[in-house]
Amino acid sequence: MDKIYELAYVPDWQSNLDQLEELSIKEDWSYKEYNSNKNGKNPILHQYINHTIGRLLDEREQEDSIELKQKVLYIDDNIFCFNTGLYTNEYQEIFGYMEKNKNQDRQEWFFVKFLKSTSVEISNIFPKPRRAKYFNDVHELIYDYDLTLDPQLDHILTDEGNKNRIPESVRGLPLLAQISIFEGAIQLAKKKISANYKVAVPQYYNGGVQFLLPLAIDINSPESIDLVLAVKKIESTTGNYYYKGFTALTMDMAYNNARLLAKIDSDWLRV
Secondary structure: OOOOHHHHOOOOOHHHHHHHHHHHHOOOOOOOOOOOOOOOOOHHHHHHHHHHHHHHHHHHHHOOHHHHHHHEEEEOOOOOEEEEEEEOOOOEEEEEEEOOOOOOOOOOEEEEEEEEEOEEEEOOOOOOOOOOOOOOOOOOOOOOOOOOEEEOOHHHHHOOHHOOOOOOOHHHOOHHHHHHHHHHHHHHHHHHHOOHHHHHHHEEEEOOOEEEEEEEOOOOOOOOOOOEEEEEEEEEEOOOOOEEEEEHHHHHHHHHHHHHHOOOOOOOOOO
16 A cells, blocks of 8 residues: 555545645656556656655654654654655745544544645744655765676566566567677667766665666667666675666656656656
8 A cells, every 4th residue: 555545544635646746846747658557647746755755754763762753754643744855946845744633443644735834834843854865975876887787687588577678579589689689788878878977867766776777679769768777786795896787677667766866857767
C-alpha cells in the first residue's frame, strides 16, 4: 500500500495532487503515453510524494531526540506536517498537512491539503520540518569518469525483469549480438559523459545514490534513448572503487527515481 494511504484517510487524493501541481513550480509530472496501471493525471507526482513520505519516516526514526525528530516530521497530538521538497513560484516551501482522524476505525490521520509555508494552519510550527535528505556530500551526485565500469551484461540480458524492458528489435537477437549492441551503447554513453558529466543523472534507489546512463540500443531507431543503465559505486576487496551496472530501467522508472533528488535537468531523461 502507498505510504499516503497507510498514514491517512484521503477522500480525494487526485484533487489534492492537482492542487499541489498547481501550487508548485511547473514541471512534467505525467507520462507522454498513458498507462492504465498508473495514477492517471500526474503519476510521477504521486510516486514522488509517497517516496518522500517514506524517506522522512525513515529519517525521523533514526533521530534520537524528539527535537530532532520534529525537525524531520512535525507530529503532535493533532497535526502531522511534512515538507514536500517542492516550492511555489515565489520559492515558498510547500507542506503536506494532516489532522488527527476523528473516525477511529480508519487511518490515524486525515489528509487536509497542501499548504505554503506562510499558511495560517501551520503558522505556529517553528521551525518548519526540513526537506528529505538523500545524500551527505554534493560530490556524491557527480559521476567519476575515471572509475572502471563493469556493466554485468550477462545478468541484465538474462534476467526476466530486465529482458522485458529491452526493445523488441534487440530482445529477439542471439545473446552475443545483444551483448555487442549493449557494449557499443555503453561506450557511446561513456564518451558523452566524458564530454559532459551531467549526462550521468543521479538517482536515489535502495538507500543510496546511483547513476543513470543513457543507452541507444534500438536498431530501428539508433538515435533515440531506449533504455537506461543504472550503475552503483562499489568498493572492491582491495579498497578500490568502480561502478557496477546492475539493472536496466525504462525511461519512466528512471525519471521517477531521479526526481527524488532534484528537478530533472537533463537533455535525454524525459517522460
